[in-house]
Amino acid sequence: MKKQYTKKDFLEYAQGFDYTFDLECNQIKDKNGSILSDDNYKKQMKSWSLKDFQDFYGFTHMNEWSGEKWRQCDN
Numbered sequence: 001m002k003k004q005y006t007k008k009d010f011l012e013y014a015q016g017f018d019y020t021f022d023l024e025c026n027q028i029k030d031k032n033g034s035i036l037s038d039d040n041y042k043k044q045m046k047s048w049s050l051k052d053f054q055d056f057y058g059f060t061h062m063n064e065w066s067g068e069k070w071r072q073c074d075n
Contacts, residue, residue: 010053014045 020038028036036044
């Protein structure tokens with residue numbers, strides 16, 4: 001059985017990373033024009049949808065070898 005990741009799972013996963021380098025290299029800025037800090041970026045992630053996390057981390061719900069969609073089961 002495959003795990004269905006939740007938004008909570010992704011938020012916990014994100015805590016293990018420091019996004020400072022990526023934020024600075026990609027010039028990811030807040031509404032005031034300042035480059036976001038790692039902490040502020042993680043706070044912003046709390047407003048992301050589950051699809052936003054799936055896109056960001058590259059979760060496609062597809063079998064990477066066959067290209068077929070994984071069947072999802074309701075638990």
